[in-house]
Amino acid sequence: MKKWMKTSLAVCMSAALLAGCSFGSKGNSGSETEPSTLKVMYYDESSFFSEYGMVYSAVNPDVEIEVVNTSKIYERTNDGEIDYNEAYLQFIEEEKPDVIMIEPSQLTSLGDEGKLYDIENFVNEEKYNAAGLVPGLIDSMKNLGNGKLYGIPTSFYxxxxxxxxxxxxxxxxxxxxxxxxxxxxxxxxxxxxxxxxxxxxxxxxxxxxxxELSEIVNTLSQGENLQMFNADTLQMTIDTPAWNSLVETAISVMNSNSxxxxxxxxxxxxxxxxxxxxxxxxxxxxxxxxxxxxxxxxxxxxxxxxxxxxxxxxxxxxxxxxxxxxxxxxxxxxYINYQGIFAINSQSTNIEQAWNFISYITGDEYARVKSKVTYGNMPLRSTYMKKDDDRNYDAFYKVRPSTYNNTMDYNKVPQIFQFEFYSLMQTELAKVSSGETTVAEALSTLQIKGDELLAQGMMSQEEMDKYWEDKYGEGGGMEVLPMDVVETEEIAEEEVVEE
Incomplete structure (x- = not known):
């Protein structure tokens, strides 16, 4: 099923399901609302209204939503003069969105810098029903915010x-x-x-x-939270006894014919x-x-x-x-990731309306509507997860997402490492499988060459274009999103159930 068809299906089904919602000039709290404009930060306007805005606007007709497109952030980094995080802060300062779309890794830094509004008092209000959220969600968000609650995700995988x-x-x-x-x-x-x-x-x-041995190794290392490099120091950590043991385990299961x-x-x-x-x-x-x-x-x-x-x-x-x-x-x-996290700009003059939006798209009514449309992501409200007495559906959220994975900031990782290292790892581990080299030798090579890639620094868009042109010929240039953004979009695309 093509992507545009998936989007259209979601829009059409959501519209039909809204027949059971209450229309009129009242917000979802049930009180009269004055006409207002809400600025929301998102990838693009069309996707926003397909996923959130159409449903929210239908029950909040007095709220005019203005979407500020995050593509402007990447445009600012093309000349290589500033990095993504600086461009992100400039974007918020100039565009002044009320609602900020945020990655888990940013909750700590932006919260510490006073850029985000603490929403814990709102969440604790009885009408929001925080108890209906999947277990551990609030604690995970507070952990990322150094004890303060700055954002709520809209789904998880x-x-x-x-x-x-x-x-x-x-x-x-x-x-x-x-x-x-x-x-x-x-x-x-x-x-x-x-x-x-x-x-x-x-x-x-x-x-x-x-x-391939590299794929088994990557799967096992993900489960063990074993990292191949330190994202803060940009130093490789793959040539260690723990990695050696893990690769040996991967070889063992690969050779077991199981x-x-x-x-x-x-x-x-x-x-x-x-x-x-x-x-x-x-x-x-x-x-x-x-x-x-x-x-x-x-x-x-x-x-x-x-x-x-x-x-x-x-x-x-x-x-x-x-x-x-x-x-x-x-x-x-x-193997658990929270996605679509929204927070409130601490400088917003529209705090109440911003919370009205976040509380609705993470609330019970929205979960009921969206649960009728099949996505790869899980509903935040456990009431709307398919359940029966015979199966252990609690397994989906019994453990909390990895803290390390959620705080990894790929925007600080040199693009050349992201372009080259995983192919290098595949090659070196293939040599181990064929007996051309030992595990210890392969890990030593990956440590040395990985450090060389990490030391090369961030690339400008011009440098990236030249890299791809040299690699694939004229016209091979492309703009590459940070790894965490790419992974999120791939999950959203690949895990939609196709019937």
Missing amino acids: SQVIYYNKDLFDEYGVPYPTDQMSWAQIIDLAKMFPTDGEYPDRVYGLKMGWGQ LFYDNIMWENEGAISNMDYYARDPFYSGKLAMRLDGNYLMQELENLSTYAQNPDDLIQNWDIVTAPVSSANPEESS
Whole structure:
């Protein structure tokens, strides 16, 4: 489904659902409101109204929303004279938005600088019903704000381990439980048989897409919150005993023949071309014990009964547990991310109306409306999460998002590192897989070459254009967004359920 179609679908469905909302000249608090203008900071006007503004304006007709486009921030950095954070502050100072769109990593710095308004008193008001938010959300936001509450996210993305209870029962393997480490999950995966060939054999675990050591290493390091570099000092931290042990674990599970990879299906496309689409996937067909995946998979599992040719032959008895957590900090997960955080400009002269907007799009009525439109992101209000008594849906929010991942500021990381390092890592670990080099030698090379990339400093737009032109030829120049922005947009795009 094309992106514009997804956007249109969201707009149309939201409009239809609003028939149950109250229209008129009252705000969502129910009191009479004076006509006012609210300046909101967002990526672009069209996306804003599709996602938030249309619904909010329908129930708050006396509020005129002006969207200030954040593309201006990137325009300011093109000449290389100022960095993103400075351009961001200039943008807020000049545009004076009432509502600020903010990344988790900025809650601490902007809060400490007095740029954000503390909204805790608003949140504590009974009518807002903070207790209805998913557990741990407020504490996570306050943790990022050094004890003060500056922002509320509008959604969150969460991955979990899905598992086939029938396969576990058949082979006498104990079920996975919440807050296991990757090492424990891998031990369970190795208990399943490894004989036979796809599509008939059983697999213990799917933890990524491709059959490359670098991908397994990245997945394991994410679970352990093991960082390859220090974002504050811009120094590599990958040549350590912890990283050596993790790569050895990745090699072990890769060689165990317990893993399923998507390329296995692609390599057998001719042989399975006559099979039902769903039956090709070993988890749907009951041949895969566990898989790490997002909440969108719930909808796909529900679709089996409607769209599969022989739904009775596919998985029925499944459940979920939390994604693997760090053995050092089992209360946090790198597989959960809060998204779409809005805060109030401390210099705003429209504080009450700014809170009216934030409270509505993070409130109960908005959650009810948006829950009818299927997205990859999870609702903030747990009441509107699909639940039944037989499945562990609390796994989606039982642990809080990783503090480290939420405070990483990729805007300070030299672009050349972001362009080059992960390809370099893929190459070096491929040499380990083929026996050309040892783990210790590969990590030493990555440490040295990574430090060289981190030392090169930030690039201007002109330098980035030349880099891409040299790499791909004339016309290869492109503007690159910070890694955290790109990742957020990719999640929003890829995890929309396509039916």
